Amino acid sequence: MRIHHDWRGLPIEARGASVAMGNFDGVHLGHRSVIDTARAAAQAPLGVITFEPHPREFLAPDAPPFRLMNAESRANRLARLGVDHLYELPFDAVLSGFAPQDFAREVLVEGLGIRHVTVGADFCFGRQRSGDAGTLTELGRELGFGVTIAPLIGDGEVQYSSTAIRKALAEGRCRDAERMLGHWHRIDGEVLHGDKRGRDLGFPTANMAVDRLHLPAFGIYAVLVDVLTGPERGSYRGVASLGVRPMFGAGRPNLEAHIFDFSGDLYGQHLSVALVEYLRPEAKFDSLQALTEQMGRDSARARDILQGN
Template structure:
């Protein structure tokens, strides 16, 4: 998959695509339905934004994203996307009227042949453009438009908000049913305080800045090591939270890979939340914590072995 970071000066190889347009946070089943409608004889593309427009307009809002740009790109590549147009969302782009966005960005800048948008999609300054406006503007500027209906599950629309709610309540299985895949946290392994190593459970620490925080606690996880000599898939147990035993403040993800030996610092991991095992707890002492960690690993192994 080729990633384009701007809509100016696009080379000829990236033009003429059939694109799905949206934020695609989570790349859930609704997003996948939109993407499927863009498949055809033309190369498949995605037009999205970085940062998320909500981050630009609501700078003081709490973290809400289901995935960072790296995780989104990895997921889109798995869906067969050939061109990812990851447009920088800034004051200039936000100021474009719906017609200017359609003409300058989609038609002239990216040279798309077709665009697919959800029926509730809004675009342009003040979110003034609606789906039918895109259809009209496409006819004017030389691209066709498909409007995708909202996908529902059990009579309820699939949305990033519903997925966030499921994760906040410790229901990763319900989130996965709407996503069409396990919810994953991806990023580089960073240096922590190395307490896990001292306790006999060396963990891979990952930063959660900017991401929606699932329920704090311990999870059975599946881990993909995406780079380095240990590249591959592993079972694991992960603690997500602030580490109350050690008076932590900033939340992070600490993952212990079962049956693994090696150094993962700087490597990129993809950690999939499979099942919530227990809430975050504060123990009376280290022996009680170590006993619980052994039980967590045994339970995680049993859950993951059962499929």
């Protein structure tokens, strides 16, 4: 998959795609429906148009973090779905100021040269969200590109949405989130240097930042870990702590993953950590020995849960 960070100055081979357009936070089953519809809509490369930062981050920078995925995680998921071109457009004062007709003409037609665009039924675009899926259909007829509006989908009781997935994760319901996502919820990023306390306790961990993300319930998880870069590339099982480490008085949340039966050096490499099952809340223990014993029990339980994965 090729990633493009602008609609201007694209090479000829990046133009003329059949695209799905939206924010695709989480890339859940509703988003998958939009992407699959775009795939079938035209004899053309498959593209996805999305925005970075997320429009809500740009328009309300002081709002609490809400994203399920950072840009890296979203790109990794879209690549797994067979997307040929990801157009990660910069959402800034210029793009946010376009009227719907200007966005369609300058970005979709003159910039990307799209053949067809698919959006969800609730899609809005243009300055102050003044355009909707119906507006886009009219502009497509006027400017010469096809438009398909994909219906919203759910399981009969719950509509698949990023909001519903956030709620499930905040309550530690990983498997409910997985049913709406169509995949395990993952946190992707670079392995950073930490305090190395886990190594001293016999449970070395790969530490990752979780800044600007909507955080699942703090606590201990059974996890699947994909090492995406470096000589140790591959898939592994493990147990992870997500939270503020109350035992050590640290205040900034992070993710610490202990990979079972692993001894390589992962600093600077990129990981994708899937949250499979919530084991327990994080806690402060009376002693390091009590903590270490609990970590052993957590690891044993995670191994049992992950058998067959």
